[in-house]
Each structure stands twice: as C-alpha cells, then as structure tokens.
Amino acid sequence: MSRIALFGSHVLTERDGVQHVLRDQWVLVEGNRIAAIQPGRPAADTHYEAPGRFLLPGLMNLHNHCFSEAVARSHTEDGNGRKNNQSIVYTVLMPLSKRGAELLSAEERMAVARLGVLQLLKGGATTVMEPFRAGMAEMFDAALEMGLRFYGAPYIFSVDAKARPDGSVDYGMADSSESAFAEWNALHAKWEGAGNDRIRLAMSPHATDTCGPELLRAAHARARELNVPFTTHLAQSPSEVATIQARHGCSPAEYLDRLGILPGLLAAHAVSSSDSDLALMAERGTVVLNCPRVFARSGTTASFARFAGAGIRTLVGTDGYNMDLLGEINAAAIISKVTEHSATVATAPELIDAITRHAADAIHRPDLGRLVPGALADITAVDMTHPHLQPMHDPRRALVWLANRANIDLVMVDGRMILENGNLPGFDEAALTRAGAAAVEKIWALPEAQAAFAG
Numbered sequence: 001m002s003r004i005a006l007f008g009s010h011v012l013t014e015r016d017g018v019q020h021v022l023r024d025q026w027v028l029v030e031g032n033r034i035a036a037i038q039p040g041r042p043a044a045d046t047h048y049e050a051p052g053r054f055l056l057p058g059l060m061n062l063h064n065h066c067f068s069e070a071v072a073r074s075h076t077e078d079g080n081g082r083k084n085n086q087s088i089v090y091t092v093l094m095p096l097s098k099r100g101a102e103l104l105s106a107e108e109r110m111a112v113a114r115l116g117v118l119q120l121l122k123g124g125a126t127t128v129m130e131p132f133r134a135g136m137a138e139m140f141d142a143a144l145e146m147g148l149r150f151y152g153a154p155y156i157f158s159v160d161a162k163a164r165p166d167g168s169v170d171y172g173m174a175d176s177s178e179s180a181f182a183e184w185n186a187l188h189a190k191w192e193g194a195g196n197d198r199i200r201l202a203m204s205p206h207a208t209d210t211c212g213p214e215l216l217r218a219a220h221a222r223a224r225e226l227n228v229p230f231t232t233h234l235a236q237s238p239s240e241v242a243t244i245q246a247r248h249g250c251s252p253a254e255y256l257d258r259l260g261i262l263p264g265l266l267a268a269h270a271v272s273s274s275d276s277d278l279a280l281m282a283e284r285g286t287v288v289l290n291c292p293r294v295f296a297r298s299g300t301t302a303s304f305a306r307f308a309g310a311g312i313r314t315l316v317g318t319d320g321y322n323m324d325l326l327g328e329i330n331a332a333a334i335i336s337k338v339t340e341h342s343a344t345v346a347t348a349p350e351l352i353d354a355i356t357r358h359a360a361d362a363i364h365r366p367d368l369g370r371l372v373p374g375a376l377a378d379i380t381a382v383d384m385t386h387p388h389l390q391p392m393h394d395p396r397r398a399l400v401w402l403a404n405r406a407n408i409d410l411v412m413v414d415g416r417m418i419l420e421n422g423n424l425p426g427f428d429e430a431a432l433t434r435a436g437a438a439a440v441e442k443i444w445a446l447p448e449a450q451a452a453f454a455g
Helices: 066-072 088-103 106-122 138-146 177-191 213-226 238-248 252-258 275-284 292-296 304-309 325-340 348-354 357-362 395-401 429-444 447-454
Strands: 003-015 018-030 033-038 046-048 053-057 059-061 125-132 149-156 199-201 231-234 266-269 287-290 313-316 379-383 408-413 416-419
Touching (some): 003 379, 003 395, 018 395, 053 395, 066 088, 066 125, 066 429, 088 429, 106 416, 106 429, 125 138, 125 379, 125 408, 138 149, 138 177, 138 199, 177 199, 177 213, 231 252, 287 304, 292 325, 304 313, 304 325, 304 348, 313 325, 325 348, 325 395, 348 357, 348 395, 429 447
Parallel strands (some): 003 046, 003 053, 059 125, 125 149, 149 199, 231 266, 287 313
Antiparallel strands (some): 018 033, 053 379, 408 416
C-alpha cells in the first residue's frame, strides 16, 4: 500500500462537527484513505512538502455541463442568443447540444469531454455531477481516463423542447421517455462502480417543463430502487414557472411536491421560486444547487444567501460556466451580499462548506468532503504564497475573496495525485485543448448555430 504525505501550512479539517483550520500539519494518505493528520513529518513513499499550501477536502461540484457550456462559450454573453428575452436553454443549449452529439464522431465527442474534465480538474474539483445528453456518454470515458470522481447524470425527457423563432418554447408531442429510460439503464449497467467506484450515476430528469408526471414518478422510483442521487432543473426561468402554472395550476416546486419527490431532491437553480416555494422546499429537505455566475451574465441575481436564509441546504456548482469553483464561491459571496444588503451573509466558511462537506452530505457520502482520518483521500491544495494572497490572516477568507483557479496546485482523487503544480502529468494539455476546441467549432459552423447565436 502506497504512503503519500502532504504538508499543509493550513489544513481544513473539522472538530466536533465544526470546520477547523490547523497550522503546519502533515496529511498522511495510505492507499486511497486518509490515515492521519499530524504535526511531525511521517514516513512515506512520496512527500509533497512545499510550504504555503492550504489543504482542503476535495472540492465538489454537483452541477455542471461540460458539453453545452462549450457549445455556448463566448457566444451567449452580452445577451446573444436570447430571443425575446427567452432563456438560452431552449434557444442555444439544448438544440445545439443535441445537434452536436449527432454531428460529431465518437472521437470528437471524446475530445470535448476531455477538454471539459481538464478544466474541472484544473479548477480544483475532485467530484463532479454532470447532467448531459445520453448521446454524450464519452463523459464517462473521459472521467475514468483522467481520474475524476464522477456522477454521470444522463438526461431523460418526456419531450425534447426547443425555441420557436419568436422565442416561445415548442414542447412538441412525442413521448421519448421509454427510450430515455432504456439508455439510462444501459449506462448504469455499464458504468456504475467503475474505476474503483469513482464512477457512478445519478438520475436526472431534465426539468419540470420537459418531464411529465408519469416520467418523474418512474424516475424517482428507479432512483430509490438503485440508491442513486436524484436531480433536476427547477424554476430556472420565468417561462418555466408560467408553463407549469398553465399545465398544472401550481408552481414547479408544488408540482414536484404533489409527486412526492421534493424530499432530498438536488434542485438546480430555483431562481424563479417564490418565497412560499422556498419555505416548502426547506420543509421537505430539498437541496438547492446554486450557480450564480451563469445567471449574473443575464442580469439575474441567484443569491446563495436567499436560499440558505430560507433554511435550505444550499450548495454551489458551476453549471459549466467557467468550471471554476473558486470563482463561483466568490461570485456567490458578492451577489449574496449585494442582493441581501448585508455584509454578514454568505460567509467564507459557509461557502467552503457548500463545496465540501455539505455537498458530500447531500449525496450521502460521509467518506467525502472532509479531511479526517478514514475519509477517502480526495484533496485539493491551493498555493497561498502568491503576492495577491499575502499578507494573509485568515486562509478561508483569502481563499474565497482573493484566490482563483490559477492558485490550484495539487489535486488528489482516491489517493492518486491527478494534478501537480497545476498541471496533469501524462497529458498533453495543449493537444487536448486544440482537439476539443476544433470539435466544438464544427458545431459553431452549422447554419442553425449561427442563427441561434444571432439572438
């Protein structure tokens, strides 16, 4: 069994269930578990002992979209792609992701997947939950190959919606749920537990407006049967809320509550939820996956503090936008303080918990999200010696308010060092980047892509 020792000038652990920072400690890893945290230099096969590192539990990003984000990158800022102020979900992301999955070869799809995983790892994430079209199953291959701990969440739909030229959404009439379940089950049979249990699945009906009640009930029952996480998009736009009100006479949260699937649900975004919706979600134990930056670019404030203040367990994910968890928690802090008119909300410790132990608890993984003996050895190390981080009184505040993904130094997953000095040993990052970008550019060249981006 290999023994790896990492020195941390600061080590984030917990004491009596409370976040706690230790100074000048060694974290000893034996195999794929944390064996000890101690002040003295332990005997080990490999030592990482550069001073100035802040050792954190491996960062967890439970809502990300590698492929659709790549398709939209640098096109949809400044309002592009929004027809009549419609969300880009149905004008750009969903139709072009589907078209891209059909257009690209398996090798090209793998190139896009590798580019996404590369960015996630360089952003410090050790665990990622990724909803994506079943046609992009190469995400599993890339995560396995590159060492990421990965919860793949292939979408299932009742209908495959897209925007009409006037910006309204065409939900169609075709019921695709039977084939979607068949694809999901096949992927579960192939991938669940692969890579020494690094690769798992989650159940991900796409959204309340694209999934009917029968599909949602069946998906929830299947998730409970297999004991996999259950996630969906909830109230991510005013048009979704209006659609559910017209169909069912209630809000999206009330719709899911009638179906009995709010408890423990990982609800992405929830930005268009009312205060009464949030009270209901808090009562039911729903988890909100807050992704503030992707909404901020459209002028919408997705306040972490609003959800947390309502008593909801609130996590932070990237939604694929930049795939930078440090940048995302910084945005969560700023947006929360501005929207709530308070400097004391969305504190640094809260936000770090939102991408470590609270995220682990949300998916029932007490072996993740913590630097404690016995936990799995998923570790993110940040180099805090840079001039923009010095002098430093509190490493947690410095991490949230001053650090960025360029400061990510080491990433360990399952006891294996995946990232060293900010780079992936054994991979030609420049070649991966070129291949992924070239594949996406083939989608950009399509006439329908040009029309979608034009807004």
